[in-house]
Amino acid sequence: MAELDTLSSPGRRPALGPIRLSAVLAQPHRIVMLLVALVGLVLIIRLMDWAWLPGYLPKLGEGLMMTLAMLVSSVFFGFLIALPLGLVQVGGAWPFRWLATGFCTIIRGTPLLLQMWLFYYGLGAVFAQFPEIRGSWAWDYLRQAWPYGFVALTLSFAAYEGEVMRGAFAGVPRGELEAAEAFGMSRWQIFRRIWFPRAVHRALPTLTGEIILQLKSTPLVATIAVTDLYAVITQVRQATYLTYEPLLFLVAVYLCLSAVLILTLRWVENRVPTER
Amino acid sequence: DDDYRVGISAEPYPPFYSPDASGEWSGWEIDFTHALCQRLDATCEIVPLAWGGIIPALKTGKIDMIIGSMGITPERAKQIAFSQKYYDTPTGLLAAKGSDVQPTPEGVKGAYLGVQSGSIQESYAYKYFSHSAADIKVYQTLDEELQDLSAGRIDAVVGDTLAMQPFIDSDLGQACCEFRGNVAADPAVLGRGVGVGLRKEDTELLSRVNAAISDILADGTYQKISKPYFGDLSIYGD
Amino acid sequence: MTTVFDFSLLAYDPPGWGRVLLVGFWHSLQLAAGGYFLGVVIGILGAAGKLYGGKVVRDLLEVYTMVIRAVPELVLILLFYYVGTDLLSRASAALGFGRVDIDGLTAGIMVIGLVQGAYATEVFRGAIRAVPFGQIEAARAFGMPGALVMRRVTLPAMLPHALPGMANLWMIATKDTALLAVIGFSELTLAARQAAGATRAYLLFFLTAGALYLALTLISNVIFKRVERRARRGLVSARQA
Amino acid sequence: MQQQAVTGDVTQPDGTAPSATAPAVEIRALRKSFSGVEVLKGISLTARQGDIVAIIGGSGSGKSTLLRCINLLEKPSAGEIAIQGEPYQLRPDKDGALVPVDRRQIQRIRAHLGMVFQSFNLWPHRTVLGNVIEVPIHVLKMPREAAIARARTLLERVGLGDKLDVYPSFLSGGQQQRAAIARVLAVDPLAMLFDEPTSALDPELVGEVLSVIRDLAAEHRTMLLVTHEMAFARDVATHVVFLRDGIIEEQGSPAQIFESPQSENLKQFIRSVA
Amino acid sequence: MQQQAVTGDVTQPDGTAPSATAPAVEIRALRKSFSGVEVLKGISLTARQGDIVAIIGGSGSGKSTLLRCINLLEKPSAGEIAIQGEPYQLRPDKDGALVPVDRRQIQRIRAHLGMVFQSFNLWPHRTVLGNVIEVPIHVLKMPREAAIARARTLLERVGLGDKLDVYPSFLSGGQQQRAAIARVLAVDPLAMLFDEPTSALDPELVGEVLSVIRDLAAEHRTMLLVTHEMAFARDVATHVVFLRDGIIEEQGSPAQIFESPQSENLKQFIRSVA
Ligand SMILES: Nc1ncnc2c1ncn2[C@@H]1O[C@H](COP(=O)(O)OP(=O)(O)OP(=O)(O)O)[C@@H](O)[C@H]1O
């Protein structure tokens, strides 16, 4: 959801890591709040029913792996698609520009959940009608649910990140390109050596936010029978009829995942030189 | 004069309950609910809810009864109270014509099975079939399971035999699939029939519901309701 | 089933499912509008709290926005729907008001509002900070009380800065309503799914629902562009544009 | 605050005793620190009705801070301030700043102190007219019609009669500052505070604004004016106050200050800005 | 383009006939319109090897446009341009602009024209060293090692020997401009084009950059230099060209131009910038 990068600058997220721990503890009211939170945590652990947890750990692990696999693969391939999407919207011939803009508008204008169901129940069922497809090697994949989830997530990421890339390509200062032109670089060289790396570079800071948003979209695959972390928790809820514990556990896991992601991405970002 | 909110699943479950094109819910269990409420001297409102949240909804008071084909299992009985059963259905296996799946642990070897999320059949399939089947796919609705079965994306559905019946009888069902019989009984998982779910503390309501069900069974109402849906087939079991 | 679309299924009157879809769409709109409005209210209060509130208020709001932004909406919806309404009715029972009955629409609006509120807090905070402090100081220098400064100066002056973010939030709100399908609230997505399940015309109904969402997005876009242009009347960039 | 005890009372241009008009702004022993650094180190100053006080001094000498303390945009650390004889009721808070006992008293007094900022600070979301009628209507509860009629007259007077419905950002800097002055005049202020009203303007626009202020001076409105325009200060001020390093190092009539400065610092300052 | 026919050929400082060095940049009857408005109205100008041509003139007179036409960053509407005797092969396109017949010829020539922009335009995703070796390696196909060695020398020379691995955005404006000059020197340009190389700099940084250019001038590198620093132009230029309204109104040695300007406009211009 590119639209959110304007809202959530990940750089300004509050204390999540050891970096700011000292700053946290420097303020007395924070110590009190931390203590309250700790007491709450202890109460949650002691008073609530966590007996189900050990038994489900292996399944939760598998679910987590599925969530991460969905996240990583869709971000990777989505980004690859986003690059041309952004590019043709800035400098492409009009049919490509229209196609790309239309694609981004449609994907961004409809709920991901609906897209997922459309792909899986709608398109998937259409595929099944063709004996050629059912007979082919592809059927082993097409009969499963995860390819549809993967495709939906990837296209969604591509559309949102494509908007970011469009802005990034358009935002590379004209002068930097002119300098390259003045030095006699060919168009392709200008693209490859200056325009493209600069655009990616400019898009990087928003990538953290986009990836977090993508993480938040992954549980939707559970609704098309992909067993991710969320789906496992759903199973737990239905098997144990516990209202609070599985959901709280899920929230905790996603909080940790987000925190780890933010810290990792920030670390990566710090290796990349940025403009002041 | 009492008002009760009766929870059903928002995922359609024909012929027991499903929305029609006018958005109204209808089906055997809807008729049954009306008959029951009439005997309770109450107005009942049908509240469709996500199946996964229906027990919490009952416990937190969003609804007062569950009349949604909920099997009486020991697990569930720990959470909520059940009335006496009002229908019973065997769990069966519906398979694609081309496959040789049978309703036994060995018979499902290497097959893709479909079950409905949160159902007794899901528990059963996990208990008996998960070791031999290639995969057990969990669906939100029975409709989608049957859809995928006819599309060939799964080899068989482990489901409520009665609920699958209309599909089996349809042209589509006839064309694609075959009923391969019921699975071996296991009351610990499959329960003792379907009952009305109630909060444990509503004991007074429980006894009134039980009495009403007995009434419905005794005075012929039950047969009258069942006839349009199941013909002469008895769904009460024994 | 066939790939050729049977458009008679979309007819308004039964056996067409048009009415069911439109009712679902109407529910979606109500949800989105209610949740959005609640979110804006929370956002304004939250932004004011973050900017002008005490340390504790600020930290609590920080935790609120952080949790909301780190946890999937789907999970939040479940959490608020089951846990939130449960706590609410328990609290009211404990206070002797008896069980409160929260219907699906109210619960949905609260859930979407809480999620939107976190993002709106950030939007408004950024927008308020974009208002040159001198303008607020000028209002104080004229003896305006805090609330009046907020109402007459800060809020209207930040509006142009907030509008792009608010437009995005509205788009998100309309799409987040689809998530309530998961808790069984019969908005457009669930209606489409029920219709699709009953008729087996999955492609037709999902595409129709998609078109409705898209139309909503596009129309909203146009409206927000207009509003934004109006709100930016007094800003310099309006002159340059 | 006792009248006769006020130190640093501004003497008349001719060096005689204070005239009989009532004091409009009285400041006594005012101190102000920013996070430990003392910026105002005990300022006492009285401006009587009709006085036009020019505050001059080097950069960082505390001129703006002094002016901003007068309407409590900065909270003083110590001292007393009275407007039209009414002292602010202040109490020390835990950080050592004096904060209002009763916000409403402050708001009431502020409504009658017009401040003109260096950077105009017009409200960009309202037209010029909207800016001028805002405070009369919403703070002073004047009827809308009356406020508009008055605003028209005032805007006419500052030469913006044809800009009523224009948004401020479409005006030149000089026009914006004149609109800001009209906005202040609309509250019929007991005293007007100008903080370098022309220093954000292009040189060719300065004249417009100064001539408006000159007209106001001719009406004997009470004004306190921080300015770097020495020629202007000499011309319109009745008193000049030279601030250095948070204290009033010298004060007197424009003639005294500019023709016969006493302190070495003032001499040097006047040389440097000439 | 025939050598002897070139009008507006720049005469030597002493007013004698052109020296015998070969022409580095020749421009003949150059015209340029932006959407119908003619900005250059027939410019003819020759800079010989070693010439240092300062182009002066009021804002909007077309100085930048002229410079940008020399390496075809702007497409002229009419006229001829030759670099080191080789004319650009151009043909009119449907919009009336002259476009290259062969992109590769343009690219080849451009690689030997070094342009230094007002706003530096360093590539922020490469270090200072990376900026300098970019063109030698990727356009001129120089071996990497050689390019680095040369870049080191050049950066040393402009006083950035210790900034090799720093990213441009961490440099001051003056340092950035010096890096940009080193980047241009790395292609060993036939002619260097400077478009107001110091006007984006804070006054205290201008000197650094000017002194680097002065050093280059001492080596008799061909330079065309748009500048507002008249003192500098007088000091280093061998010729000065005064542009007004798209035509060369006057040209000559710095002495001629600055001490005895002929046209009224030039006189006024010199007065205004003095
Ligand atoms: N909000 C603040 N926080 C900290 N220090 C401040 C603040 N405002 C002013 N100061 C300091 O107080 C001193 C006096 O500032 P003030 O703005 O009153 O000077 P001035 O006389 O108005 O100068 P100028 O002519 O440059 O406007 C300066 O040293 C300044 O740095």
Ligand SMILES: Nc1ncnc2c1ncn2[C@@H]1O[C@H](COP(=O)(O)OP(=O)(O)OP(=O)(O)O)[C@@H](O)[C@H]1O
């Ligand atoms: N890309 C463009 N499109 C339209 N008009 C332009 C463009 N570039 C320049 N002009 C116009 O051409 C005229 C000459 O511009 P140019 O930039 O060459 O002037 P200059 O002498 O460099 O001025 P300055 O000293 O301000 O840099 C100006 O009137 C300018 O408005």
Ligand SMILES: [Mg+2]
């Ligand atoms: Mg100041």
Ligand SMILES: [Mg+2]
């Ligand atoms: Mg220029």
